[in-house]
Amino acid sequence: MFEFVAKDRFGNKLRDWAGIDLFLAVDGRAEALHQVVRGAVEAVFEVHVLFPAEGNYTLTVLDGIRPGCSFTAHVAPPKPHEAVTHGDKPRARFEHSMVEFENDLYVFGGVDDSGAYLSDTWKLHTGYQTFLQGFGYRRKVAIHGNTSPDGSNYHIVEVNFRSQSWMMAGKLQADCDDLLFLEEDGSRMDYWIEPRGAPNGCGSEIAKAWVEVTGTADHFYMYYGSKGFKSYSDPSLFTKRGQGFFEDFEDGGSLFENWELKPTLHDTCTPLEPDKISSSKSFSTTTDISLSGSHSLMVDLGDDRFGGVISRNAGGVSIGSEFVLKGFFFDTMCYGYHYLSPDFDGCDSFCSAKAFLPSTKNALGVYTDSKEDEYCVTYPWIKSGVGRSRRWHSFTFVGSSDRLDMYVDDIWVERTNQTDFHSIMITGGLFVDSRNSSTKAYWDAIFAAPRRSNVSRGRSLCSLTSRRNGQR
Structure with a gap:
């Protein structure tokens, strides 16, 4: 079956079926049974064809005597399919x-x-x-190292898949709705797919889904290719056990019901004047642009909006050193600094006027005093090798028991010592010599979850690129 969308001579889709009398001409080695029916959407027709044998067939759609599109169908010999149980x-x-x-x-x-x-x-x-009704494709995803003493451990693994090529081949809906993850016994697994517009979101060359795994399973199944299947992708899997976090700024309440303004100006640990905190005018939710839902966090700087730091705890239970933290950032190509960190606010007071820098400070983002045209990583601030552009980008921290790896747009950029993840910190501000008096940047779909560093997927549908200081 294929769909035919009726359009005028300028390429515009028609509004209804009025005046259209479609039929199909099939030219091949034998006569093929076929039927043209109206689809569920106005001006869209469903064409059903039953081919009698393998071979090449030329199919031409006609409206009366006017020919429409024509293409060749390559029909392979039938073969039995394995029953899925x-x-x-x-x-x-x-x-x-x-x-x-x-x-x-x-x-x-x-x-x-x-x-x-x-x-x-x-x-x-x-x-x-x-x-499973209607799913055309299935892949087995192997997991290595998924063991725990009682078999009850919960964690989230990432699954990378070639959404763009699958869509072009007609194997996946354009909105990625037709994804299904099942355990061996048929139990449905919760997941969340990164949104369209993200570097590895739905529709990208390599898309990324996050799937909840429980127990000690060594594999699960990914199904796709089912027209009309309704997505159950839900970011609540990051918070369902009280040991994680997801923020897309959609709750409608005050931003500062969940986020706390901090008394530190930025990464130098310079304190503000006594009894002053970061500027609440610099941080607000907006509908100007969004990646997940209709809202995002806007960090607006300039004049009396001098920026600062906001933070919040990452769930009700401490995650520790084995974690993943990821946030999406829309870059307006501004000057100044905008960055995300899992451990940046550990400044130590000294003599009531100064502060020691903490022994561990990790962050990813924009820091134009270090490099204007690349994203930067700290500490200290250095260029990452990933160039800036005006679109959504991702900053990711992946912690384990002995190290912390950092990624920009899922490209590895730095490895540092292990750190304990305790809170999420977003910082924005202007340098004294910033070139413009006002600058905005946006954050959305920030999440954190526990991660077991000994667990990995045995079958990868893509490979990560490693880039450091401009070198591949």
């Missing part, structure tokens, strides 16, 4: 009995390949087709 499976047998009752199948007895009679009974629960 979950759980234990019965042994191969013959001379058995099978009945259907209330959409389930029951198998009774039979004889196995050794000639022995079998007395067991099996039930095939076909209710799984509620999930």
